[in-house]
Every structure is written in C-alpha cells, then in structure tokens.
Amino acid sequence: MSQQNDENVETTTVDVEEQVETVEEQAQAAEEVSVEEALRAELEAANAEVAETKDQMLRVQADAQNVRRRAEADVEKAHKFGQEKFSRELLSVLDNLDRALAASPEDEATKALREGVEMTLQGFISTLTKFNVEAIDPQGETFNPEFHQAMAMQENADFPPNTVMAVMQKGYSLHGRLLRPAMVMVSKGAPSIDENA
DSSP states (O other), rough: OHHHHHHHHHHHHHHHHHHHHHHHHHHHHHHHHHHHHHHHHHHHHHHHHHHEEEEEEEHHHHHHHHHHHHHHHHHHHHOOOHHHHHHHHHHHHHHHHHHHHSSSSGGGGGGHHHHHHHHHHHHHHHHHHTTTTTEEOOTTBBBBBEEEEEEEEETTTTTTTTTTEEEEEEEEETTEEEEEEEEEEEEOOOOOOOOOO
C-alpha cells in the first residue's frame, strides 16, 4: 500500500507541478496581454493627443491667417480712404470755384479772370481725379437715394417721375465710397387729370 501511496503522491506531485506550471504560464501570458493592452492604451492616448495638438495647431494657423488678411485689408482701406476727410474738405474749394465761374459775367473786362478761374478749376478737378475723387452729376438720371439728396420735388411733364431735373450741387465719391451726395431736384411727373370729372 505504501507503494501505491508513493505512486499517488508522485502522481499528485506531478499533477500539482503541472498545474503550477500551467498557472505560471497563464499568469505570464496574462501579464504579457495586460502589458500589451497597456501599451495599446498608451498608444491610443498618444495618438489622440497628437490629433488634438494637430487640430489646435491648424486652428492657430487659421486664426493667424485670418488676422493677417484682416490687417492687410485694413491697411488697404487706410491707403484707399485715408484721404477721405481731406478730400471732403477740398470740395468746398471746388464749389467756390464753380460759383465764381457762374457769377462772373462773360464780357471782355473779366475774360482773363474767368479763364484763370476755369484753368484753376480744371487743374483742381484733374488733381482730384488722380486721387480717385469722382464727381456725381446725375442730371436726367433716375433718382438714387444712395448717391443723391432730394432737396425738392416738382411736378413736370417733361421728365418721367423720379428723375433728376436739376442738380443744385454736385456730389462726389472716393473709390466708389460717397463723400457727399448730389443735391438735386426730382420730378414727380405730370399732375393727373381726372377725365371723368
């Protein structure tokens, strides 16, 4: 019996040793799997961080580009419209030269003076034109409230309704932006006659 016990003990010892080896192998495999999973998790976290950093970098670059574009547009507008206030102040000089021509009689005594004022006016207009100041003279055109200021409305059969009949003072624009609206008289159209009356 002792021999059988010894065999049982040996078999049990071998079984236990095999089980211990199996458990150790499983533990080692589990440890390898958990290390691999941990590495995968770290890699995924790093990839997510890289993607987030890349997104932030792209947003910062887009913001910088937008700021640069806005600054360029502001500089362009400053160059384009920087003379707006100065040009607006010069319009009164232009108006006074126009009034001087209109008030001076066309006779031999004032001919030289009139020619001088005309030359000064033409030189002044050409200088303003070089700097993109353009006159708005809407005589006979349709009334446009963006560029014209109606000073009066008058019934007139010679003009269609809403047409500029007379320009009291020319308007001016700088690079297409209104400096001063043209002061105009607008037609209402002919009075309607009631034929049934």
